[in-house]
């Protein structure tokens with residue numbers, strides 16, 4: 652793999668949030684219905700993600716992080732509460748928001764390029780050639796130039812997740828949601844991808860205005876986040892919202908870094 656993640660995406664029609672958050676979730680409640688019983692999962696959760704902000708949702712296992720992210724992405728309807736994209740209520744998945752999953756969710760019978768173009772299948776405004784061009788360029792940005800015709804089964808975990816990243820980039824979303832995107836990768840691969848991802852996602856030529864990630868890896872959170880929303884055990888409410896103001900790239904050996912790690916651990920304990 653020659654290049655790392657680079658950003659060359661230009662979005663001339665990017666709608667920029669001038670005031671207010673790009674995404675806001677207001678008073679979200681969610682009860683899963685299990686047979687006759689109700690399982691309360693989210694109990695009045697509010698958060699927002701502003702322009703150029705990398706927001707992480709964290710909390711104990713099973714507290715409702717993935718559920719919350721699916722609600723934000725319009726994949727699941729909350730029992731009550733509202734999610735808004737640039738002040739417009741989100742009631743179903745929309746093209747401005749895309750999602751990267753923990754387990755890659757690639758189609759094994761399609762090549763890397765075909766997996767990325769498949770993600771564009773609903774884009775009737777693009778010709779087949781345009782889709783291919785976009786997908787090729789997204790794969791290159793994600794560090795997979797030369798791997799266009801390789802099948803997922805022949806790719807390492809890190810490379811599969813790069814295909815997932817490319818698929819999200821090709822959609823040129825304005826908001827990107829990631830559910831534990833590094834957690835099924837080995838440490839070294841995950842570390843490598845984390846180092847590249849912030850500048851790829853949030854930079855002036857990227858259409859992406861905001862990122863919301865779910866993670867329970869404290870060091871990863873401190874390395875990447877501008878803001879951290881800490882949830883309680885289920886049913887989840889917001890325990891704390893922290894702003895991490897530290898220059899990037901962040902020095903994982905600095906005292907400041909350790910202080911943030913300690914603080915988060917104590918909130919999650």
Ligand SMILES: Nc1ncnc2c1ncn2[C@@H]1O[C@H](COP(=O)(O)OP(=O)(O)O)[C@@H](O)[C@H]1O
Pocket residue numbers: 683684685690692710711712713714715716717718719885
């Ligand atoms: N589709 C579902 N139906 C019923 N219960 C669910 C469903 N999805 C998740 N749950 C339950 O909701 C709770 C929160 O799940 P989840 O959002 O996946 O938590 P997290 O991502 O924080 O680990 C868990 O107890 C889980 O078992």
Ligand SMILES: [Mg+2]
Pocket residue numbers: 716717718
């Ligand atoms: Mg989860």
